[in-house]
Amino acid sequence: MRARLDRAEGVLEIGDRLFLASDALAQWMVAxxxxxxxxxxxxxGVLDHPGxxxxxxxxxxxxxVLKNDDVTLLRVEITASDPSRLVVCR
Numbered sequence: 832m833r834a835r836l837d838r839a840e841g842v843l844e845i846g847d848r849l850f851l852a853s854d855a856l857a858q859w860m861v862a863x864x865x866x867x868x869x870x871x872x873x874x875x876g877v878l879d880h881p882g883x884x885x886x887x888x889x890x891x892x893x894x895x896v897l898k899n900d901d902v903t904l905l906r907v908e909i910t911a912s913d914p915s916r917l918v919v920c921r
Contacts, residue, residue: 848876849907855900859891875906879918 843849850872852860864871878884884904891897908914 843909845909845911847909850875851905853901853903855898856902856904859897875904
């Protein structure tokens, strides 16, 4: 697994967004973003409630493109000030 790990380094700046995902979801994200479009990242960037996230997961599982496994997504946005809200979905 370590041999296949890609690494990068750089400086995080205001406006940057990081997505941390469990293995099944991360695999789907990589496969879905392979066409060069930023549609997936925009879609994931606006999720702010468990309901839409569950619908997205159910839809992609129904299409057979997302493995039926546990899914967790954490979105981190780098801002200049404290966030106006914190949403935690379990």
